[in-house]
Amino acid sequence: xxxxxxxxxxxxxxxxxxxxxxxxxxxxxxxxxxxxxxxxxxxxxxxxxxxxxxxxxxxxxxxxxxxxxxxxxxxxxxxxxxxxxxxxxxxxxxxxxxxxxxxxxxxxxxxxxxxxxxxxxxxxxxxxxxxxxxxxxxxxxxxxxxxxxxxxxx
Numbered sequence: 001x002x003x004x005x006x007x008x009x010x011x012x013x014x015x016x017x018x019x020x021x022x023x024x025x026x027x028x029x030x031x032x033x034x035x036x037x038x039x040x041x042x043x044x045x046x047x048x049x050x051x052x053x054x055x056x057x058x059x060x061x062x063x064x065x066x067x068x069x070x071x072x073x074x075x076x077x078x079x080x081x082x083x084x085x086x087x088x089x090x091x092x093x094x095x096x097x098x099x100x101x102x103x104x105x106x107x108x109x110x111x112x113x114x115x116x117x118x119x120x121x122x123x124x125x126x127x128x129x130x131x132x133x134x135x136x137x138x139x140x141x142x143x144x145x146x147x148x149x150x151x152x153x154x
Contacts, residue, residue, distance in 0.1 A: 045140040049077065049131060052105060056152040059121040060091070060113040064129060071102040072136070080130040081110045083148060085123040121153035 053065040062081050068074055076098050083091040093113035097106045127148045132141035 040138075043138075045131065045142040048135050048140065049074070049133075051129060051131070051144065053107075054129065056149075059124075059153045060093075060111070062093075062110045062113070062127075062129075063107055064095075064110070065105050065107045066097060066100070066131065067105040068100045068102050070135070073102060074100045074133050074135055077108075077131060077133040079108050079110060080132070081113065081127060082130070083113070083124050083127045085125055090124060122150045124148040124150070124153075 048068070048070055050067045050069055051064055052067050053063075055063050057063060064079055066077060066079070074097075076096055077100055078094055078096045080094045081092060082089055091114045093110045095108035095110040097108050100106050125148055126145055128143045128145040130141060130143045132139065134140075
């Protein structure tokens, strides 16, 4: 059984995000070494990209809009999505954006989410987005977590 604790230990991340394009007051973000996705020069993941919107399309498709805040192109940006019922991971998937130019937004559609058949969708409590990419020879990865709204199951 994969638990949230095991997944967090494997990814080495924790954090926060926006839900269906709306911000939440209870969010926080950091990574496994406690520096919030900061590289050796002090650059943080959130200095490079911003998740400007996200929206569930039913229970197994998430669309996330990402803006490249730099002047340089990001080659491949992957967004991992994990859904939890308490501490148990019940679904996951990922999507990618390739060649995202500086200053541009693009939307990734995570539609390959694994099925909620083991645990009913209404039991989902949280989900996270984990963008990861290389930028200027440094890998960035940070988890953004939010509450899962049971209305997404409809």
